[in-house]
Amino acid sequence: MNTQKLLSVVLIVFSLSLWVGLLNLTVALLSMLGTTESEIVVQQAPKYQTVFAANHQSSLDSTDSSDVPETDRMLGAIVPRGARTWFFKLAGPKDAVGAQRESLLRFLGSVRFGSASPDIPTWVLPTGWRQVPGSSGMRFATIQIVGEGGPLELSVIPLPTTGGSPVEAILANVNRWRGQLQLGKINAQQLEDETEQIEVAGSAATLIDYVGQLDTSSMRPPFAGGRPGIPQRPRPPRPAPTEPITYDVPAGWQKGQASSLGHDAYVVSGSDGAAKITVTRLGPSPILDNVNRWRGQVGLANLTPAELEDQVEEIVANGKPVQFTQSVGERETILGGILLDSGTAWFFKLRGPNGVSAEQTDNFRAFLQSIKL
Structure with missing residues (x-):
């Protein structure tokens, strides 16, 4: 009997030890599962609105370039002349270019077409400006400028005027120039606010004056229409309205x-x-x-x-x-x-x-x- 009682006690102790071990194992497993669940919850995917807002901008915000250092300045003019569009561009250190703004406007005001040839411009160079002989490639002329802030260079480039919308062609070149200063693109509705309209040789011309930081890797040549870097075939003009627009002009206008x-x-x-x-x-x-x-x-x-x-x-x-x-x-x-x-x-x-x-x-x-x- 004593032996049987002793055996029973041993079995009871063994069973209790087994249950305690199983209980500890269960607690450990639950703890591990709880930790995994917590980590999954923390790593929630961002909401749709957050992703959309971070990757999309409205067209009205496209000119936000507040983070671009204002070290350089660019003055440029786009002058459509029938079958050709002429591009005048002056870029360099901000103060040096700014000191030449009035001289550039006088220079553009002196441009004439038709004196020697209908397609060849002539002009009067301001004091300190010198036209360099031997311009080649796409450049019609290179004009060196010696003034405050060091030497500068004005390029004059003519390109064929392609078919399509004149506004789209001007916008493409304005945005190309803005890109060279690391500024954001603008849209067609913003052109009027972001450019000036001047007269060059009796024709309407678009003048730009931007400040930013020149990125020499983006200094692509101008293009009269289409996308940069891709040869363009002439496009048919955008169809005009079926009837021309007319209106009554009030007295005094x-x-x-x-x-x-x-x-x-x-x-x-x-x-x-x-x-x-x-x-x-x-x-x-x-x-x-x-x-x-x-x-x-x-x-x-x-x-x-x-x-x-x-x-x-x-x-x-x-x-x-x-x-x-x-x-x-x-x-x-x-x-x-x-x-x-x-x-x-x-x-x-x-x-x-x-x-x-x-x-x-x-x-x-x-x-x-x-x-x-």
């Missing part, structure tokens, strides 16, 4: 110099200065983007989509809707009209001091109502 981007231009004087009216044909873009662009030009804050409806009025022009908007800033006003027609957007814009703009509001509205397409 004088014909102005249309820009290389614009279809028509007028000027009108008033109590506190002159206003300029432009008519431009571009590809369609969101109404809100364009209204906010105009508002920004006169120092107003952007509208939200919900606010847009209260700021836009529809005017009917011979059966076609025109979106009319007024942006009144502290000193300047912009009256705008946008007409969408067959994949094309027509932009009508009056910009000037507040006084003359207010005086011309009724005339501008009548101008929009008279549009015929």
Whole structure:
């Protein structure tokens, strides 16, 4: 009996030891599983909105180049002349190029075509400028400049004007030059704000003046149309509207110099200065983007989509809707009209001091109502 009792005690102790071991093993396994689950939870995938926001920008943010050092400056002019487009470019240290801005404008003002040959320009060189003989390749001329901040070089390059939209060709070259300064691209609707319009030899020309940091690896030659680096075949011109656009010009509006981007231009004087009216044909873009662009030009804050409806009025022009908007800033006003027609957007814009703009509001509205397409 004593032996049996002793055996029973041994079995009980052994069983208890076995259960304790199993219990410890279970706790360890649960602990391991808990740790793995915790690690998985921490490594959650980012939400769709976060990924989208990090990889997409609106077109209105495309000019944000605030991180680019402002060490260099570029002045350039694009001069379409029928079958040829002429490119004038001056780039280098910021202060040195800035000191030559007025001289460059005088130089461009002296350019003439047709004195010796209809396709060959002549010009008057400012003091300190010297044309270097033996220009070759794509360059028509190289002009060396000695002035403040060290020597500079102005290049003059002609290229064939290809078919297609003149705005697209100008935009491509402006963005190419911006890229050389490591600046962001702009879109067609921003061209008017990001460039100046001047007259060269009786033709409308586009002037750029940008500051950034020159990237010599991106100094590609100009191209009159299409994408850089790819031979371009002439493209047929963009089809014009089935009927030409017409409108009634109010009394007092004088014909102005249309820009290389614009279809028509007028000027009108008033109590506190002159206003300029432009008519431009571009590809369609969101109404809100364009209204906010105009508002920004006169120092107003952007509208939200919900606010847009209260700021836009529809005017009917011979059966076609025109979106009319007024942006009144502290000193300047912009009256705008946008007409969408067959994949094309027509932009009508009056910009000037507040006084003359207010005086011309009724005339501008009548101008929009008279549009015929």
